[in-house]
Amino acid sequence: MGQLTKQERETVKAVARELLETLKREQLVLDWRKYQRSRAAVRLTIERTLDQLPPSYTIDVWQTTCDTVYQHIYDKYYGAGRSVYALAA
Numbered sequence: 685m686g687q688l689t690k691q692e693r694e695t696v697k698a699v700a701r702e703l704l705e706t707l708k709r710e711q712l713v714l715d716w717r718k719y720q721r722s723r724a725a726v727r728l729t730i731e732r733t734l735d736q737l738p739p740s741y742t743i744d745v746w747q748t749t750c751d752t753v754y755q756h757i758y759d760k761y762y763g764a765g766r767s768v769y770a771l772a773a
Contacts, residue, residue, distance in 0.1 A: 688740060696738065712761050734749060
């Protein structure tokens with residue numbers, strides 16, 4: 685994947701904002717990491733939302749991005765409004 689255009693960067697930012705808002709609102713409930721169904725729902729939400737990324741995201745880049753985003757969410761967002769970021773505030 686080469687450099688993104690300005691429009692593509694704006695699209696990526698909008699998709700990222702939408703993803704985080706959706707996850708916080710619908711998926712990141714208390715103890716979501718303990719249950720396979722909850723983890724799968726988070727993963728599916730990530731994949732569906734990241735389908736909106738620009739076409740310059742090839743399938744390989746898209747898959748790597750989904751994996752990276754899921755791992756970040758798993759590591760940093762504990763659920764019920766708790767996250768490593770909330771603790772730092």
